[in-house]
Amino acid sequence: MQMNFSQRLCLSGSIFLFTVGLVCTPVSVLALDEGKDAAFYQKHKEGWFWYKDPDPEQEQPDVISTNPEAAPIENRYRNSSLTEVDIDALWTMYPDDFQELLNHVQNLAVQDPSESNVLRYLVMQDVARRKALAYTNASMYVTQKYGDLFNVNQVYPAAKPGVTARVQMEQHEIGETIASGRSSHALIYFTSPTCGFCEKQNGVLNYFVEKYGWTIKPVDINRQSAIAARFGIETTPTLLLIKKGMEEYMTVAVGVVTLTELERKLYRAIRYLGGETRDDSFLLYDFQKGSALDPTSILKKKGGQSP
Structure with a gap:
């Protein structure tokens, strides 16, 4: 009889432990699920139909261009004294420098069409015309003198x-x-x-x-x-x-x-x-x-x- 009681006691204890385990297990699982759900709902929604504002762009400081071509080049004769430039200097002046000075003198004549400004511009124009005429004469002279080098008339005459x-x-x-x-x-x-x-x-x-x-x-x-x-x-x-x-x-x-x-x-x-x-x-x-x-x-x- 004692043996049977012990067996029943063991069986009753096993049933009790199994029942406690079943009750405790859902509680633990539920606790884990609640933790996951809390983290899920705190997370931002993602996917094709959910739009997320892009991160604000940082304002870039204005970059100052160091390219010398970006800034307009000021005429170097703008603040110079034009009375110091005589006819002899104009006649021997390098063509690029002459053109720059001529542009400045023309701008002055347009800005203030006084007698002196307009006269100065017309004088420079006359110098340019005479210089071109001098080059034409010299070119014709050299072409005629060295006709065997530059003249095609000997093999392709125009007459x-x-x-x-x-x-x-x-x-x-x-x-x-x-x-x-x-x-x-x-x-x-x-x-x-x-x-x-x-x-x-x-x-x-x-x-x-x-x-x-x-x-x-x-x-x-x-x-x-x-x-x-x-x-x-x-x-x-x-x-x-x-x-x-x-x-x-x-x-x-x-x-x-x-x-x-x-x-x-x-x-x-x-x-x-x-x-x-x-x-x-x-x-x-x-x-x-x-x-x-x-x-x-x-x-x-x-x-x-x-x-």
Whole structure:
């Protein structure tokens, strides 16, 4: 009987402890939850729909620019005595200094249009005019004295008889160059059946062949698209110049051109492929070499352009 009582007592004690544990546990959990809820509600609401005012920007102190260009430059003659500047000083004054002084004198004349101020400004204007005239005279003198350096009239005259002679020399040189290049050059003529401009160009090319006896190879860009793609041709009519033994080629004309224009362009292309001209002398004729129209001829002269 005692054993049974002990067992019952133990069972009763276990039940009591378990019951106390169940009662205490929710209290502890509730206390923790209350602490979390208090911290949550004290926290600022965050998320997409909650707007938070940005932190106020701190006022920046005004920065004073140290760039000298920001501040207007005062005319250095503003507070100077103009009576000390005589004609001789004005005549030999550096142009930038003269312009600065002239601006100041003009401003004074506009601010106070008295007789003395206006007279001073007109005198300076007269000095400037005379100085420009002196430079023009000196420039004409030097140009005439050293005409071989600066004058293009010897190869590009302006007088009518000289113009006639120049045109004849150009035409003769063009004709000789095209005729001599007939055996070593050929023209590729890109065309198409639907090209209306090609019909007009055909007549010009027929006359060109009769005059010079050149070989012109027609290429239909529709039927011979591979050749057109090789040279990157998309427009008709187009004329290309090729040379024997040379992979390099050059476009002569795109679109309809007259016979005179074709001759001139072909002449320049022949000379360029032959190495007689470069990019910077592409328009140069043979009779103009070494003249003022030859850009690099000055580099070949001893001492440059110094007389």
